[in-house]
Amino acid sequence: MRAVTERVDDHDDLLSRADARHPLVALRRGDGIVGIGEVVRLTFSGPDRVRDAAAAWRAIASAAEVVDPVHRPGTGLVAMGAFAFADGSSAPSVLVVPELIIGRHDGVSWVTRITRQGGEVGAVELPDPQPIGERPRATLAAASLSREEFTAVVGRAVDAIRAGRIEKVVIARDATASIPPDADRRALLHELADRYPDCLTFAVDGHIGASPETLVSVHGGEASARVLAGSTARGASAADDAAAAAQLATSTKDLDEHAFAVHSVLDALRPHVRAVTASDLPFTLKLPNLWHLATDVEMQLGESSSALDLVAALHPTAAVAGSPTDAALALIAELEPFDRGRYAGPVGWIDQDGDGEWVIALRCARIDDDGLLTAYAGAGIVADSDPDSELAETRMKFRPIADALR
Numbered sequence: 001m002r003a004v005t006e007r008v009d010d011h012d013d014l015l016s017r018a019d020a021r022h023p024l025v026a027l028r029r030g031d032g033i034v035g036i037g038e039v040v041r042l043t044f045s046g047p048d049r050v051r052d053a054a055a056a057w058r059a060i061a062s063a064a065e066v067v068d069p070v071h072r073p074g075t076g077l078v079a080m081g082a083f084a085f086a087d088g089s090s091a092p093s094v095l096v097v098p099e100l101i102i103g104r105h106d107g108v109s110w111v112t113r114i115t116r117q118g119g120e121v122g123a124v125e126l127p128d129p130q131p132i133g134e135r136p137r138a139t140l141a142a143a144s145l146s147r148e149e150f151t152a153v154v155g156r157a158v159d160a161i162r163a164g165r166i167e168k169v170v171i172a173r174d175a176t177a178s179i180p181p182d183a184d185r186r187a188l189l190h191e192l193a194d195r196y197p198d199c200l201t202f203a204v205d206g207h208i209g210a211s212p213e214t215l216v217s218v219h220g221g222e223a224s225a226r227v228l229a230g231s232t233a234r235g236a237s238a239a240d241d242a243a244a245a246a247q248l249a250t251s252t253k254d255l256d257e258h259a260f261a262v263h264s265v266l267d268a269l270r271p272h273v274r275a276v277t278a279s280d281l282p283f284t285l286k287l288p289n290l291w292h293l294a295t296d297v298e299m300q301l302g303e304s305s306s307a308l309d310l311v312a313a314l315h316p317t318a319a320v321a322g323s324p325t326d327a328a329l330a331l332i333a334e335l336e337p338f339d340r341g342r343y344a345g346p347v348g349w350i351d352q353d354g355d356g357e358w359v360i361a362l363r364c365a366r367i368d369d370d371g372l373l374t375a376y377a378g379a380g381i382v383a384d385s386d387p388d389s390e391l392a393e394t395r396m397k398f399r400p401i402a403d404a405l406r
């Protein structure tokens with residue numbers, strides 16, 4: 001493949017150039033990349049899906065010719081991808097190399113044109129910005145698990161934990177809505193990006209969302225991750241809000257839930273990194289819909305680890321599966337009556353050097369070509385979990401998608 005990046009005048013609004021029906025997007029605070037068209041699509045499945053993708057990308061990248069005078073995160077040859085949560089999922093895991101990428105980082109804007117070997121670079125015109133269409137309006141309705149069924153399932157998870165079968169498990173539910181098949185998906189992305197500027201607003205192969213949780217971000221030999229687990233609602237007044245955050249920061253239940261997630265990340269990373277540091281205590285992260293307990297992890301990479309190698313090592317973390325991982329996955333398969341698809345799977349991008357940014361697909365939905373939208377939300381269950389509070393937590397986690405549809 002051949003990729004040529006050139007610097008251009010500032011893009012007004014990246015989203016306005018995205019494909020309205022099949023957007024490819026990774027944006028945070030107005031910066032990021034939008035892909036247009038498709039040069040290559042690789043699909044993967046099964047337990048080795050991320051490792052296979054890492055190997056396939058390494059082979060493609062090492063054979064590619066890349067002209068990249070701009071040299072910023074997201075320039076040069078880039079593939080955008082989304083991976084299924086479960087080994088046995090029927091949802092394909094994909095890496096897509098767009099034909100055109102437009103991007104912006106810290107005031108620098110660029111266009112990258114990508115062709116297969118022998119193809120003529122520059123044949124593809126940069127599309128003009130198109131006004132974003134009207135937002136589709138719809139109401140989410142519980143799908144595979146009714147509210148009563150969800151609380152019953154959480155009760156069974158708590159029993160399994162108290163019986164010593166497992167320490168923590170994340171139980172999710174799905175909710176559906178119907179939008180017009182020709183609705184402009186960018187309108188939903190615009191809303192997500194606007195309301196959740198610090199999250200990564202993403203769209204890859206029909207999966208859209210605004211995730212607060214960075215699985216791993218890799219740049220020039222250094223990497224970082226943001227681990228989230230433990231949540232509470234925002235307070236209605238400033239005083240209530242401060243009290244909610246203070247209570248979360250001292251809640252043994254949430255601190256336990258968080259510690260499992262941090263340990264799973266540190267244990268997975270150690271073999272791949274030269275040095276890794278994380279603070280001893282989590283901080284409280286404020287989102288418009290929730291407070292989360294959060295820990296930032298910084299690391300220096302060993303020589304040959306790409307972002308996808310680290311994703312393969314990390315997925316699934318205890319923030320979306322549980323602890324120990326295998327027992328948690330078995331319990332999820334037993335208790336959740338639906339395929340998570342790419343919900344709680346890795347989504348992001350990787351470049352020719354193996355750098356990239358991958359988040360966990362949370363606060364997200366799948367949109368099928370016929371307009372069926374399926375949103376997902378889960379909650380970490382530990383020994384002290386109360387089923388009704390966990391149900392309320394999933395309602396708050398549906399809010400980014402539910403509000404975007406309102």
Ligand SMILES: C=C(O[C@H]1C=CC=C(C(=O)O)[C@@H]1O)C(=O)O
Nearest residue numbers: 228229230231319377378379380
């Ligand atoms: C599983 C989800 O969130 C995870 C990430 C942050 C906090 C979580 C929690 O407090 O339970 C979850 O582990 C979801 O949003 O569907």
